[in-house]
């Protein structure tokens with residue numbers, strides 16, 4: 001699939017944020033994401049040794065904060081003129097789980113292209129496919145704590 005003007009604009013948006021806001025080791029990557037109704041949200045990574053979020057995740061959060069709907073495209077751009085960088089494994093999984101039909105712009109500068117996230121994560125684990133329904137425990141009206149012989153029974157409220 002080739003780049004449309006709106007995809008090029010998305011890369012430009014992320015590039016502009018990277019240039020403006022990624023000026024320390026705390027913030028080194030910017031991402032821009034486009035909603036299905038054409039709005040663009042951006043974010044920068046929040047580096048921290050405890051596992052701060054990547055720029056893609058921050059952009060997803062920014063979109064959610066604004067009440068935006070589905071995202072249809074996303075791209076990340078590195079600081080210091082590094083250009084478009086592909087999402088890490090964790091982001092691929094997050095993107096797939098949140099927006100299964102999103103396209104991620106990847107590739108070298110002269111051959112950028114939007115790729116379905118599913119292509120970036122073949123044979124993937126789909127979290128929602130593995131949520132087993134656990135039958136609810138019968139409600140008895142009392143806290144289901146086993147009564148230890150000789151102990152005081154928990155009071156009902």
Ligand SMILES: [Zn+2]
Pocket residue numbers: 054055056087088089090091092
């Ligand atoms: Zn990531």
